[in-house]
Amino acid sequence: MDTSRSILQKVRFSLENCEPFTFWIKRDDLIDPVVSGNKWRKLKYNVEKAKHQKSKGILTFGGAFSNHLIATAKVCKLNGLNSIGVVRGDELTNESNATLKKCTEFGMELQFVSRSDYKKRYEYDYLYQLRDQFSQFFIVPEGGANFYGAIGCQEILQETPNDFKHVYLAGGTGTTAVGVISSAPSVTKIHLVSALKGDFLGDEVLKGLQNLSYNEAESHSSYKQLILNTNHHFGGYGKVNQELINFINTFYQQTDIPLDPVYTGKAMYAMLQDYREGLISKDDKCLFIHTGGIQGAKKWSDQLLFVTS
Template identity: 50%
Template sequence: MLDTSKSLIQVLADPKGILKGVEVIVKRDDLIDPVVSGNKWRKLKYNIREAERRKNERILTFGGAYSNHLIATAKAAAMAGIRCIGIVRGEELDEFSNPTLSSCADFGMQLVFISRDEYRMRNDKMYLEQLHEAYENTFIIPEGGANYFGMIGCQEIWKEIQGMSFSRTYVAAGTGTTAAGLLSALPEGNHLHVVSALKGDFMPGEIRNHLHYAFFDEELTADLMKNCTIYDDSVWGGYGKLDDRLTGFVDFVMKEFDLPLDKVYTAKAFFRLLQHIEEGAIQPGEKVLFIHTGGLQGN
């Protein structure tokens, strides 16, 4: 279950010299599953195992109308033979509103549609207690799989590329869970570049919180944070902000490198990587890893 063997390594061919002598290697987590691609699988793996260990009857999680996390949870739960509930932002929606929600329902997920005001309470302790009372013996997974179990699942990316060394690694971020998992086991000599898909300066705090919860060691957390650079200036205008420029960039990358990207996360991270190459911040001869976290579903 949750097999990641299809996550291949792609060395980007560069006949036009766009990469200026930099060797870019892509970890293709988008290939893990034809329906649900990317780090969502990794973040669910140990969450589902924990629910099974606790003998929970069901899992419950949260997401928006086009959530990659929701559909990943729905399929993973079906594979594991455990019931699941999806709390969806938008009381005006139903399971027929779009293909993502319809697929969630087809996989057996019970969809519960709530107002945006109520959805904002999804991390509130009292609200979560109410959900536990309403749905007994339920394991609750935060939106995006953003917890300790999600973080340790993302550590396993390094195991799949043992024997390869990189000076830098680039990854997109939404909740910071994948970035924290990568940072917690970052190989020596590697520096993690985290490109936030959202506006605001909250991402360092999110990553730090994940690490601190995992290790309960402030000094170790501080040392780990020195090994990453976080970009939260949101070149493209913020989460879900799309324009013709971004669409053109996605088409350009597909044409030049045969690499499909989603517009919300990975395109923005890959743009930053190419920008650093163009500016000379990455030297010719360096070997750089780009982690494709998926996100193509519903793109």
């Protein structure tokens, strides 16, 4: 994947009853139409590890509309590796939706499991069974949420100037945030907008930082840079309302930049809301990391202006 496509773009967005806000976007969504944004960042070193170990391929996990699954399938195909996707929902088939069809086209073998079995994906005994059954495969957690995924995400800020006061990004597992925080200047505030209900994401980020540094004091010091936003999930993971759809369409009309309703749309909404409320000012240099995921927006093709069915 060519990360040089991920440009730093200056954007000016007009808001009602408020001064326009000027900020920067790291366009990781431009890396690849399928393996875009943090999907490639989190896979890059996992693929290198699999190849170094001379693994037959990669086994990973995801839901029916998983951007991570389809990205893994394509990356493995490009690198001469086999891929296996453990999919949540034993009622599904390879033909259930466009995402699963595309995974199959890229050569991924799909293993459909019950939701109860899927919940075991982090349990030692369950992973031991998978390692025994697929002994030649390198196992990557859901979303690429491991040490190698975080290391890959460190490169996002390494490609940008280091004078941003605020950095905003969406999060599901917290892995991207771990990479971003661990590579950011100590004075930079990292705003992680959770796409899910609950405040557990903060704990996941701290665990990830500890896994990276093995230094308790350093991990806690870095963690203080995190500002966790749990107020803009719009009802939970994958939940969308008309207000969010309208915002994404307005943003696209003004900037020609697409956002997805699951992650980046919510994060951008949160950042602009912080601006409205005075939590960040027009003089603050702010960066928004576009983590991709546009492939998943096809689910709302009848409502989003930039999506063609």
